[in-house]
Amino acid sequence: MKKKWRLGIALIMIMSLLGGCYGEQEQNERLESGKIKVMYYDEQSFYNDYGNLFKMNYPKIEFDVINMNNALPNHEQNDAGDYKTELKKLIEAHRPDVLLLNENLFEDYARQGRLYDIETMISKDKFDIDAISPGLIEMIRGKGEGRLYGLAPSFYTDVLYFNRDLFKQHHIDVPTNKMTWKQLIELSRRFTNTGTGEKTVVGLYQDYGVERMLQQVVSSSELRLLDVKTDKLLINSDGWREAIKLITDAVRDKYIYLQASNQNSGEMVEAFYRGQAAMTLNGPWFAKELKARTIFDKESKSFDWDIVTMPVAPSSPDQSANVHVSEIYAVSEDSPNKQAAWEFVKFVNSADMASAASRTANGKLPARPGVLKDIEGISTEPFYLLTPKTTSSVEESLGSTAASKEFDQLFQPVLLEELQAIIDEKQTVEEAIDMLEVKGQEALQKAKNKMSEK
Numbered sequence: 001m002k003k004k005w006r007l008g009i010a011l012i013m014i015m016s017l018l019g020g021c022y023g024e025q026e027q028n029e030r031l032e033s034g035k036i037k038v039m040y041y042d043e044q045s046f047y048n049d050y051g052n053l054f055k056m057n058y059p060k061i062e063f064d065v066i067n068m069n070n071a072l073p074n075h076e077q078n079d080a081g082d083y084k085t086e087l088k089k090l091i092e093a094h095r096p097d098v099l100l101l102n103e104n105l106f107e108d109y110a111r112q113g114r115l116y117d118i119e120t121m122i123s124k125d126k127f128d129i130d131a132i133s134p135g136l137i138e139m140i141r142g143k144g145e146g147r148l149y150g151l152a153p154s155f156y157t158d159v160l161y162f163n164r165d166l167f168k169q170h171h172i173d174v175p176t177n178k179m180t181w182k183q184l185i186e187l188s189r190r191f192t193n194t195g196t197g198e199k200t201v202v203g204l205y206q207d208y209g210v211e212r213m214l215q216q217v218v219s220s221s222e223l224r225l226l227d228v229k230t231d232k233l234l235i236n237s238d239g240w241r242e243a244i245k246l247i248t249d250a251v252r253d254k255y256i257y258l259q260a261s262n263q264n265s266g267e268m269v270e271a272f273y274r275g276q277a278a279m280t281l282n283g284p285w286f287a288k289e290l291k292a293r294t295i296f297d298k299e300s301k302s303f304d305w306d307i308v309t310m311p312v313a314p315s316s317p318d319q320s321a322n323v324h325v326s327e328i329y330a331v332s333e334d335s336p337n338k339q340a341a342w343e344f345v346k347f348v349n350s351a352d353m354a355s356a357a358s359r360t361a362n363g364k365l366p367a368r369p370g371v372l373k374d375i376e377g378i379s380t381e382p383f384y385l386l387t388p389k390t391t392s393s394v395e396e397s398l399g400s401t402a403a404s405k406e407f408d409q410l411f412q413p414v415l416l417e418e419l420q421a422i423i424d425e426k427q428t429v430e431e432a433i434d435m436l437e438v439k440g441q442e443a444l445q446k447a448k449n450k451m452s453e454k
Contacts, residue, residue, distance in 0.1 A: 034060070034061060034062070034337055034340055035061070035062040035063065035064055035337075036061060036062070036063055036064070036097045036098060036337055036340050036341055036344060037063075037064045037066060037094060037095065037096040037097045037098070038063055038064070038065055038066065038096060038097065038098040038100075038344065039065075039066045039068055039090075039091070039096045039098060039099055039100040039101075040065050040066070040067070040068060040100060041067070041068050041069050042065075042067050042068075042069050043065040043067060046063070046065045047063075047065075050344075050347070050348060050353075051063055051065070053347075054344060054347050057347070058340075058343065061340060061343075066090060066091075066094045066096045068087065068090065068100065070090065071083055071086040071087045071089075071090050084104065084105060087105065088105070095332065095334065095335075096332060096335075097331065097332055097335040097336075097337045097338075097340070097341040098329060098330070098331060098332075098335075098341045098344055098345060099115070099150075099329070099330045099331075099332055100327055100328075100329060101150070101327075101328050101330060102325075102326055102327070102328070103143065103324065103325060103326075103328070106140075106143055106149070106150060106328045106330065107143040107144075109149075109330070110143055110144040110145065110147075110149045110150075111145065113333060114332065114333050114334075115144070115149035115150065115330045115331065115332065115333055116149065116330070116331040116332065116333045116335065116338055116341075116342075117144075117147050117148060117149060118148055118149065118150070118151070118330075118331060118342060118345070119147070119148050121339075121342045121346075122148070125346065127346055128351065129151075131351065131368050132151070132349070132367050132368055133155070133367050133368070133369055133384065133387075134387070135323070135386075135387030135388050136152060136155055136323075136325065136367050136388065138387070138388075139323070139325070139387075139388040140152060140325075140328060149330050150328040150329055150330035150331075150345070151328070151329055151345060151348075151349040151367075152325040152327060152328045152329070152349075152367055153327065153329070153348050153349045153353065153354060153357065153366070153367055154325070154327065154357065154364035154365055154366055154367055155323055155324065155325045155364070155365055155367055156283060156284075156323075156324050156325070156326065156363070156364060156365065157283070157310070157320060157322050157323045157324070157365070157383055157386070158281050158282055158283050158310055158322050159281070159282070159283075159284075159307040159308065159309060159310060159382045159383055160175055160179075160184070160279055160280075160281055160307060160308050160309065160310060160311070160382075161272065161279065161280050161281070161282055161286060161287075161290075161305060161306075161307050162174060162175050162278060162279045162305065162306060162307070162308070163272070163275065163277070163278050163279070163303050163304075163305055164303070164304040164305060164306055165275070165303045165304050166191075166201060166275070166278045166303075167278060170190075170191065170194055170201070172187070172190050172191070172278075173187075174306070175187060175279065175308045176308055177308045177309045177382060177385055178309055178312050178317050178318070178385070178386075179308070179309075179311050179312070180311055180312060180313070180314055181216075181217050181220065181246065181311045181313075182246065183311070184204065184279075184311045185204070185246065185250045185255050185256060187203065187279075188202075188203025188204040188250070188255050188256050188278070188279065189203060189250075189253075189255040190203065191203035191278050192253070192254055192255060199276075200276065201276055201277065201278060202254070202256075202257040202271060202276065202277050202278070203255060203256060203257075203277070203278050203279060204255075204256040204257065204277070204278070204279045204280065204281075205256075205257045205258075205259070205271040205272055205276075205277030205279070205280050206256070206257070206258050206259065206280060206281060207259040207270075208258065208259065209258055209259075209416060210247060210248065210251055210258055210416070210419045210420065210423065211412060211415050211416045211419060213247050213251075213256070213258060214243060214244060214247050214415075214419065216281070216311075216322070217243045217246065217247060217311075218239070218240065218243050219321035219322070220310070220311065220312055220313045220320065220321050220322070221239060221243065221313040221315070222313070222315075222316070222321070222389065223237070223239045223240055223243065225440075226444070231444060231448070232441070233436075233437055233440045233441050233444065235433060235436050235437055235440060236433050236434070236437050240433065241429060241430075241433060244419070244422070244429055244432070244433070245429050247419075248419055248422040248423050248429070251423050252422075252423045252424075252425070257271065257277065270297075270299075270300075273290070273293050273297065273299070273300040273301070274299050274300055274301060275301040275303055281310065283363060284363055284364070284365055284375060284380075284383060285363035287307075287375040287376045287378060288375070288376065290305065290376070291376055305378070306378060307378060307382045307383075308382050309382045309385050309386050310322050310386065312386065316389060318385075318386060318387060319386055319387050319388070319389035320386035320387070320388065320389060321388075321389050322386075323386065323387070323388035323389075329344075329345045329348050329349065330345070331345060349367070351368060351371070354366040354367065354368045354371045355371055358371045358372040365380070365383050365384075369384045406446075406447035406450055406451065407443055407444055407447035410443035410446060410447060411439075411440055411443040411444075414435075414436065414439045414440065414443065415436065415440075418432040418435055418436050419432070
């Protein structure tokens, strides 16, 4: 987990308070004095981000901050499986009233009946939930099997950034919202062989490998890798076959450029920054980076750019598997302070808090559409056009993040090796799929065996 709600929020909110933005709220009946146990990254950042501001409305409430950064020694949170386990231990030891959970842990606790259904409180307080992106609300409800156990103040998704100047220069139509992956690759193909030497231009550039690009495609198409009930690999299917062929053909024919697949060709590093790539997929933080990059990198260029949505599957053109929430605030089912805990969750997800957060460059998108209208002068509409889709994951099939990680460590090198062999024309797509099915099943069994031994 990362601490991203930082600099600027406190000052902005204090100005809002002094300006009367909370005038109506301040007239509400004050909560009785008490203490709320709240999960957060650390105590100082909690008070900077929320605590001090909340106490301006509810001065009688005290906080006991449960430090999530203590979940792993030395703050080593790169091991998702260990972190999840340790975080559960932290929750069991301290039993916070307000839980700060990621998607996976939220879903676990919701299914176990450990979270409080906040629908009644939302209705009672007439909290403006309709102003929150409907897709996010339904996504959270889906993880709670139809009941609403929490709210997320922000979300993250990627979009397709494109260099308008390059499209204009080469007389190519610019990208549009809701293109399919095939359409994106065809558009990228049109830049093949444009420019020479230092002025060589590629269509789509990404600084990661072919296996991750494949994952982007299959997740949008809702292709599952595993059968949840039988733990069988499903890679030997028409959908996987088509996706693998689409991506490996595009890399081999240089319709798209993946840096990790071309490590010997260092001349294309950071191609989009330097005006050598027409398109790239990235998140909201990238818009700020584009502006800042020209200040310290002499090779980076200023150019006219814009964004459209991520590519979609033809069968679900209004949905994306690329929408994620990293922070869901929930009230514990066994909390003795449910009303106070709800007031805090409501505060974190309020319109005023969303407005304040939208003015900071933290890489997150407010869950309330319309609050953040533009980034660096570019409309944020493409970030909000697609609603989240629920896709089955390896973790759901294996039953734990640790098992998922174990399988991933065994399977990903095999996947990369087989994909590269297709690109190098050392084997066919069919041969690679046959090999992946066998080796993938072996990796799955090894992962499950290892977890059962623990």
